[in-house]
Amino acid sequence: MFKNRKYRKLSDEELVLLIRQEQASQCIGILYERYGHLVFGLALKYLKNKNEAEDLTAHVFEHLFNKLQKHTIQHFKSWLYTLSRNECLMFLRKQQPQGNVSAEMYALQEEPAEDLAEKEIKLELLEEKMTLLKDEQHACIRLFYLEEKSYQQVSDELKLPLSKVKSAIQNGKRNLKLLLEQHHEFNK
Numbered sequence: 001m002f003k004n005r006k007y008r009k010l011s012d013e014e015l016v017l018l019i020r021q022e023q024a025s026q027c028i029g030i031l032y033e034r035y036g037h038l039v040f041g042l043a044l045k046y047l048k049n050k051n052e053a054e055d056l057t058a059h060v061f062e063h064l065f066n067k068l069q070k071h072t073i074q075h076f077k078s079w080l081y082t083l084s085r086n087e088c089l090m091f092l093r094k095q096q097p098q099g100n101v102s103a104e105m106y107a108l109q110e111e112p113a114e115d116l117a118e119k120e121i122k123l124e125l126l127e128e129k130m131t132l133l134k135d136e137q138h139a140c141i142r143l144f145y146l147e148e149k150s151y152q153q154v155s156d157e158l159k160l161p162l163s164k165v166k167s168a169i170q171n172g173k174r175n176l177k178l179l180l181e182q183h184h185e186f187n188k
Contacts, residue, residue, distance in 0.1 A: 012076035019068050032061045035077065037147055039084045044148070046088035056091060060084050077123070129179040136160070137172030144169050 007015065007030055015031060018024040039060050043053035060083065073079045130138055136158075143154045144165075155165045 013073075016068055016073055016076055019065060025065050028061060028064055031064065031076075031080075035080055036061065038077075039080065041146065041148065042081065042084050043088055046085070047091065052091070056084075056087055060087055125180070125183065126176075129176055129183065132179055133172050133175055134168075136164075137168045137175065140165050140168040141172045141176070 007018070007024070007027055010018070010027075010030075012031065012034070015024075015027040019027050036057060040053055040057045043056040044050065047053050047056065060080075067083065071079070130141065133141070139158055140154055140160075143149045143157060144151070149157070151162055151165055151169075154160075154169075155162045158165065160168070
């Protein structure tokens with residue numbers, strides 16, 4: 001447990017290095033805590049089935065140790081996104097009858113590395129600005145949008161009235177938009 005606490009403070013890249021050099025497989029759990037919900041969200045978007053998305057998420061993290069041994073990774077989050085998307089595409093291909101490739105499959109082409117890097121920067125900025133929201137707004141937005149919970153589930157989890165949850169999400173979205181606009185104005 002003490003080791004685990006020490007590892008939690010490390011960056012993604014430091015965790016990947018530990019996994020590669022010291023075979024520190026316990027670091028996979030930390031990466032799962034950080035990104036499991038993102039992989040699940042991506043899988044749910046592609047597979048449109050909660051159980052299959054959960055299975056695919058588990059599959060990605062079960063095989064992550066071996067994949068990290070084989071690949072050189074500079075930006076873990078972008079790499080994990082690409083790996084997860086590719087796993088989704090392979091799963092969908094296996095579900096297709098031979099010779100029948102849908103138009104959706106053509107639409108899911110590889111994204112250029114620049115696009116992934118740009119998405120990474122936008123996601124980091126969004127995460128940074130979310131921390132500036134009031135705690136209640138931050139928690140409601142995270143649960144509703146990132147964890148895809150219903151208003152009622154957010155209400156139950158945070159023990160808040162439904163009207164307060166709806167208000168926190170609405171106000172949080174507006175405040176987040178203002179924070180992002182201020183950032184862009186400042187950086188022009």
